[in-house]
Amino acid sequence: MGPSRTGAVLAALGVLSVCAVSGSGPEAERETGGDAGWAEPWDGAVFRPPSALGAVGVARKPGTPRLGREEAVDLPVLLWWSPGLFPHFPGDSERIDCARGACLASRDRGMWGDPRTRALLFYGTDFRASEAPLPRMGHQSWALLHEESPLNNFLLSHGPGIRLFNLTATFSRHSDYPLPLQWLPGTVYLRSAAPPLQERAEWRRRGYAPLLYLQSHCDVPADRDRYVRELMRYIRVDSYGKCLQNRELPTPRLQDTATATTEDPELLAFLSRYKFHLALENAICNDYMTEKLWRPMHLGAVPVYRGSPSVRDWMPNNHSIILIDDFESPQKLAEFIDFLDKNDEEYMKYLAYKEPGGITNQFLLDSLKHREWGVNDPLLPNYLNGFECFVCDHELARLEAEKAHAASPGDIPLPEPHIAQLSHLDCPMPTPGFGSVEEIPENDRGDLYHGDVGNDGLLEAE
Numbered sequence: 001m002g003p004s005r006t007g008a009v010l011a012a013l014g015v016l017s018v019c020a021v022s023g024s025g026p027e028a029e030r031e032t033g034g035d036a037g038w039a040e041p042w043d044g045a046v047f048r049p050p051s052a053l054g055a056v057g058v059a060r061k062p063g064t065p066r067l068g069r070e071e072a073v074d075l076p077v078l079l080w081w082s083p084g085l086f087p088h089f090p091g092d093s094e095r096i097d098c099a100r101g102a103c104l105a106s107r108d109r110g111m112w113g114d115p116r117t118r119a120l121l122f123y124g125t126d127f128r129a130s131e132a133p134l135p136r137m138g139h140q141s142w143a144l145l146h147e148e149s150p151l152n153n154f155l156l157s158h159g160p161g162i163r164l165f166n167l168t169a170t171f172s173r174h175s176d177y178p179l180p181l182q183w184l185p186g187t188v189y190l191r192s193a194a195p196p197l198q199e200r201a202e203w204r205r206r207g208y209a210p211l212l213y214l215q216s217h218c219d220v221p222a223d224r225d226r227y228v229r230e231l232m233r234y235i236r237v238d239s240y241g242k243c244l245q246n247r248e249l250p251t252p253r254l255q256d257t258a259t260a261t262t263e264d265p266e267l268l269a270f271l272s273r274y275k276f277h278l279a280l281e282n283a284i285c286n287d288y289m290t291e292k293l294w295r296p297m298h299l300g301a302v303p304v305y306r307g308s309p310s311v312r313d314w315m316p317n318n319h320s321i322i323l324i325d326d327f328e329s330p331q332k333l334a335e336f337i338d339f340l341d342k343n344d345e346e347y348m349k350y351l352a353y354k355e356p357g358g359i360t361n362q363f364l365l366d367s368l369k370h371r372e373w374g375v376n377d378p379l380l381p382n383y384l385n386g387f388e389c390f391v392c393d394h395e396l397a398r399l400e401a402e403k404a405h406a407a408s409p410g411d412i413p414l415p416e417p418h419i420a421q422l423s424h425l426d427c428p429m430p431t432p433g434f435g436s437v438e439e440i441p442e443n444d445r446g447d448l449y450h451g452d453v454g455n456d457g458l459l460e461a462e
């Protein structure tokens with residue numbers, strides 16, 4: 001545990017330096033029973049944003065003996081071409097034991113030409129076609145981990161970009177190792193109690209708006225500020241981030257954008273004063289959902305959401321969030337929020353999923369139950385180690401299939417190539433956040449963002 005945790009920290013530092021160089025730039029209650037009757041290890045303690053680097057679990061089954069160097073000689077090698085994410089410590093290589101067998105994970109680029117090297121692992125945010133290891137070796141799979149939206153690397157949401165890869169781990173349910181719920185620790189997180197309505201009514205009397213907006217990354221593919229600015233003409237929004245700001249968070253620590261995406265208890269207490277949170281993702285992609293969606297639900301606020309077009313599939317029930325795109329105009333949306341704001345009974349229906357048995361979406365329950373990685377759960381592997389084992393198992397299966405083919409080429413064909421699809425990073429072309437392209441004035445640059453807030457990725461959350 002000790003060493004792997006340190007490794008995670010070093011890995012994080014490594015990632016940061018890689019990014020600085022590659023110029024990815026500024027973008028760069030214990031529960032018993034419950035709906036499905038399983039316990040979750042998450043204990044209600046402070047939940048940090050889920051960096052794959054945050055809580056390094058071990059993919060190796062506990063008790064599996066580590067073998068010495070000489071015993072690792074014949075193992076297929078998985079080479080992390082993005083070395084900063086290498087989830088092992090110390091050293092540049094480590095044997096990993098997965099479901100089908102063992103592999104050697106390495107970040108030694110000297111292994112590239114080695115015939116044992118079966119897979120190269122890339123981190124999407126860092127990937128630059130011009131730095132790809134060429135010529136491409138026929139026996140090597142390219143595996144892509146990219147949990148982020150196209151904000152960080154738009155090339156990958158184009159067919160020719162994504163089809164460079166054989167295996168993927170992305171936010172999409174269609175990817176080979178899907179991470180759509182990467183920001184959701186579990187059902188306990190969703191169910192935590194909402195503050196009493198009287199408390200919020202009191203904040204409203206003291207001058208708080210019904211709606212909260214907290215965003216400091218303004219110039220993003222989803223063009224969200226253009227919509228929010230229009231909505232603000234029809235209903236009051238308290239905006240605390242750098243985008244469309246009209247109020248200040250109470251303390252300098254909370255004002256620090258580094259705090260803004262965390263589960264800082266003081267920040268959460270403050271945000272929970274609001275009945276509605278504007279929750280607009282930085283880009284519109286199927287299954288791309290972040291803390292912007294889950295955090296308000298945790299706090300018992302109603303997200304007013306625009307992001308994954310398929311978000312309904314993941315909601316605890318069919319009446320838990322307000323979808324911006326269900327409304328023909330910002331004015332109509334404002335009218336509806338105002339109606340709910342004045343009608344407690346209708347408002348409370350949006351929080352019914354917090355009641356016992358209130359999470360009725362079996363797809364969500366099953367997805368949470370069957371995923372093998374955890375979100376800030378030291379008892380489960382994180383998805384970085386999980387993906388590594390997924391690739392290892394895939395390569396072991398491919399080796400077996402190749403051997404079987406070699407033994408009887410007449411009867412057993414070579415395994416089919418496995419190639420990533422556009423659906424693995426399913427992000428339609430961006431459109432204006434409000435209005436049409438024709439209506440946007442020339443030289444419009446949105447709300448130009450000034451400052452040094454981080455990107456939305458593993459490296460720094462936003």
Ligand SMILES: *[C@@H]1O[C@H](CO)[C@@H](O)[C@H](O)[C@H]1NC(C)=O
Nearest residue numbers: 312316317318319320360361
């Ligand atoms: C929501 O689900 C309930 C129960 O499954 C159903 O009766 C209702 O029609 C659904 N409402 C919508 C808006 O889909």
Ligand SMILES: *[C@@H]1O[C@H](CO)[C@@H](O)[C@H](O)[C@H]1NC(C)=O
Nearest residue numbers: 141163164165166417418419
């Ligand atoms: C990997 O993908 C490439 C296309 O990008 C394809 O040519 C190659 O056959 C695939 N390799 C395997 C092992 O599936």
